Amino acid sequence: MKKTLAFLPLLLLLAAFTPASKPADPEIPADVKPLLEKYGCVACHALNRKLVGPMWTDVGAKKYSAKRIMQLVAKPEPANWPGYPPMAAQKVPKADLTKIANWLSSMK
Ligand code: HEC
Numbered sequence: 001m002k003k004t005l006a007f008l009p010l011l012l013l014l015a016a017f018t019p020a021s022k023p024a025d026p027e028i029p030a031d032v033k034p035l036l037e038k039y040g041c042v043a044c045h046a047l048n049r050k051l052v053g054p055m056w057t058d059v060g061a062k063k064y065s066a067k068r069i070m071q072l073v074a075k076p077e078p079a080n081w082p083g084y085p086p087m088a089a090q091k092v093p094k095a096d097l098t099k100i101a102n103w104l105s106s107m108k
Pocket residue numbers: 036039040041042043044045052053054059062069072073076077078079080081084085086087088090091092100104
């Protein structure tokens with residue numbers, strides 16, 4: 001028993017550094033990340049950490065269509081997020097917003 005416990009930290013360390021040993025965490029795709037930075041979304045949203053606004057994985061869990069996300073970014077509905085301050089309408093050119101919305105709507 002004692003021995004097993006002693007090996008535990010080592011095992012955890014190994015697990016942490018073994019690539020692709022578990023299903024990959026969701027990641028922000030390389031073509032979307034710079035847009036989130038460019039339009040300042042990163043000030044209030046992170047992938048899986050609550051900031052001022054909900055984390056992207058929580059937004060993804062709402063299973064919105066891309067079209068609906070585009071509407072909500074241009075015209076937020078704070079009632080969808082009790083406990084959060086209201087988001088101000090965000091001005092993002094359609095082509096870029098489409099990329100962001102497609103990603104959010106495709107999140108599992
Ligand atoms: C100043 C902080 C802030 C910034 C900047 C910001 N958001 Fe938000 N966002 C919020 C908050 C707070 C909420 C939850 C309340 C709400 O929807 O009004 C939210 C909600 C959302 C939602 C969910 C909408 C819904 O009704 O479910 C989406 C999608 C979203 N933000 C996308 C974006 C995108 C894309 C950008 C960048 C263009 C952005 N946000 C920038 C604070 C922010």
